[in-house]
Amino acid sequence: MRVAGPGVPNTTVALDFCPSLKEAALRSCTAYLSVKNITANPQGAVLDAYESAKGALLARSVQLNPDELPALLPRFPAFQSLTGHTAASALQQLGVKPEPPPERAAAVAEIRPVPPEYAGKVLTRRTALIGNAFVLGALLAMFGVLGLMFWGGTTAFPDSKPTRQASPAEKALGIALIALGGLAFLGVGATFFIDPSWLGNRYLSKRVRKEFARRPAHLVDPENPDATFVEVVPKLNWGQMKLESASDVGFLLLDKQRREILFEGDKECYRIPAAAVTSCEVEVHIVGQGTHGATRVFYVVLRGHHPGGFWEAPVRKRGDTGLFLSRKRQRWTDGLRREILEMRGHPV
Numbered sequence: 001m002r003v004a005g006p007g008v009p010n011t012t013v014a015l016d017f018c019p020s021l022k023e024a025a026l027r028s029c030t031a032y033l034s035v036k037n038i039t040a041n042p043q044g045a046v047l048d049a050y051e052s053a054k055g056a057l058l059a060r061s062v063q064l065n066p067d068e069l070p071a072l073l074p075r076f077p078a079f080q081s082l083t084g085h086t087a088a089s090a091l092q093q094l095g096v097k098p099e100p101p102p103e104r105a106a107a108v109a110e111i112r113p114v115p116p117e118y119a120g121k122v123l124t125r126r127t128a129l130i131g132n133a134f135v136l137g138a139l140l141a142m143f144g145v146l147g148l149m150f151w152g153g154t155t156a157f158p159d160s161k162p163t164r165q166a167s168p169a170e171k172a173l174g175i176a177l178i179a180l181g182g183l184a185f186l187g188v189g190a191t192f193f194i195d196p197s198w199l200g201n202r203y204l205s206k207r208v209r210k211e212f213a214r215r216p217a218h219l220v221d222p223e224n225p226d227a228t229f230v231e232v233v234p235k236l237n238w239g240q241m242k243l244e245s246a247s248d249v250g251f252l253l254l255d256k257q258r259r260e261i262l263f264e265g266d267k268e269c270y271r272i273p274a275a276a277v278t279s280c281e282v283e284v285h286i287v288g289q290g291t292h293g294a295t296r297v298f299y300v301v302l303r304g305h306h307p308g309g310f311w312e313a314p315v316r317k318r319g320d321t322g323l324f325l326s327r328k329r330q331r332w333t334d335g336l337r338r339e340i341l342e343m344r345g346h347p348v
Helices: 066-072 077-083 087-094 125-156 168-194 198-212 323-344
Strands: 002-004 010-016 032-040 054-063 110-113 228-232 248-255 260-265 268-273 277-287 295-304 312-317
Touching (some): 066 077, 066 087, 125 168, 125 198, 198 228, 198 248, 228 260, 277 323, 312 323
Antiparallel strands (some): 010 032, 032 054, 110 268, 228 248, 248 260, 277 295, 295 312
């Protein structure tokens, strides 16, 4: 069982115990406590996220006495039946004053779903397959142009033996094929390094505009030159191999006159007053860490007051995924964070 603070970095507390201990069926089972300062989430799918996360281990497998369990009830209420206490009574016995209820924020983030007849029309399995097909097509094109160059080479220079010599026309054709294939190879290769998802995202952007045009009203006008096509990617999806890692895509706009952050997406719409923003930080995730193709992906992680409790949205500009565009991605996220903090009255 784990209890962690939201986001990274955080301090995570882990308890190892027999399942029967929670139901108070076997009181002789011992519980062990570990504490870790986590600085980076694990990459990819792992069996134990706590053990795989990077950070400093503060305590490992500290054996707990039965009379120490009540102190953990505020974070591990599952032990109430075992200890015979509630979290409130345990804190009272320990002489700890309960935390006062949080004050209701004057400004709260308004997060509402898109009406069902217009929601979920873009991020479909079909759209994800088409987007990935563009990337796969570019990869196949790279092998195709290599084949074209090989064909040109065998046409212009068929054999070193004097029994088979290419005619001037064949040699000219072969050299032309080599040159054409070389140029195409450079073009496709540059696409992979600069933005391999360019075609897929261009298709997705057109699809978004087409579907949003069907809506009777807009929170963000897709044709507004200040609106940016963005995606929302939950942290659980960072580093995961999926057809589509984003939970939503749409247009983001900062309304500086009203001091609001506006987002109209395929599934949800946000209206976030600057005063409701509790945190706005840039976080980086490295795709392919430890390899020559490691790519840094930057997110603006927004957190805000919400009537339902904790709310977070990691946002990044859709596209610009290539290895050579890391600085461009960082400039955009740094700029967005700076503008949001300025609207809050906390300039960087």
